[in-house]
Amino acid sequence: MSVRQPERVETERLVLRRPRPDDAEAIFARYASDPEVTRYLSFPRHASLENTRAFLALSDADWSRWPAGPYLIERRDGGELIGSTGLSFETEQRAATGYLLAREAWGRGYATEALRAMVDVARSAGVLRLHALCHSDHAPSVRVLEKAGFECEGTLRRYVVFPNLSPDEPLDVLCYARVLG
Numbered sequence: 693m694s695v696r697q698p699e700r701v702e703t704e705r706l707v708l709r710r711p712r713p714d715d716a717e718a719i720f721a722r723y724a725s726d727p728e729v730t731r732y733l734s735f736p737r738h739a740s741l742e743n744t745r746a747f748l749a750l751s752d753a754d755w756s757r758w759p760a761g762p763y764l765i766e767r768r769d770g771g772e773l774i775g776s777t778g779l780s781f782e783t784e785q786r787a788a789t790g791y792l793l794a795r796e797a798w799g800r801g802y803a804t805e806a807l808r809a810m811v812d813v814a815r816s817a818g819v820l821r822l823h824a825l826c827h828s829d830h831a832p833s834v835r836v837l838e839k840a841g842f843e844c845e846g847t848l849r850r851y852v853v854f855p856n857l858s859p860d861e862p863l864d865v866l867c868y869a870r871v872l873g
């Protein structure tokens with residue numbers, strides 16, 4: 693049975709919370725329009741605030757339909773927006789996750805801290821399998837997944853289009869997963 697999850701979660705150094713309509717400008721400016729941040733992501737870099745507002749509409753649709761959805765990542769100390777993570781439910785018991793941070797927040801263990809929190813949220817929601825797909829060249833992300841206890845199940849060949857890297861053809865990706873129950 694799936695269980696509704698809190699819209700705000702605190703970790704040692706972070707606040708994870710459901711996005712709000714008035715977050716659009718900060719999301720766009722701090723990371724969604726940054727080519728470095730979006731290189732290995734599966735959505736096109738935001739070219740305008742319209743793209744960011746479309747993300748916020750999808751977020752609300754996810755939160756309406758499922759026990760949780762996207763979360764924004766803020767520093768507890770200072771409160772500024774530094775990134776995004778979340779759960780994308782495929783069924784009540786299977787979800788995907790991901791994470792991204794503004795460049796100034798890289799290299800401090802924040803992604804690992806956020807991912808561990810998503811594992812806890814997923815488990816509380818009744819998810820049995822949580823997975824994440826990652827470009828095989830993306831060493832920092834592979835490391836984050838391994839630190840959070842995800843295991844590589846193999847390569848999904850020609851599986852994901854990375855619109856900011858290779859928009860015309862799907863590339864191979866590593867499939868990482870954690871079984872939660």
Ligand SMILES: CC(C)(COP(=O)(O)OP(=O)(O)OC[C@H]1O[C@@H](n2cnc3c(N)ncnc32)[C@H](O)[C@@H]1OP(=O)(O)O)[C@@H](O)C(=O)NCCC(=O)NCCS
Nearest residue numbers: 729732791792793798799800801802803804831832833835
């Ligand atoms: C990938 C990303 C989320 C990592 O966030 P982060 O907060 O810097 O990650 P962490 O600090 O928790 O851990 C990064 C780990 O990768 C390691 N690392 C960093 N660069 C590396 C490299 N080039 N090769 C190997 N390991 C590397 C770090 O040393 C660290 O491991 P350690 O704790 O054992 O030292 C961040 O760089 C980001 O947001 N990138 C853009 C968005 C993105 O690509 N998201 C993932 C899509 S799959």
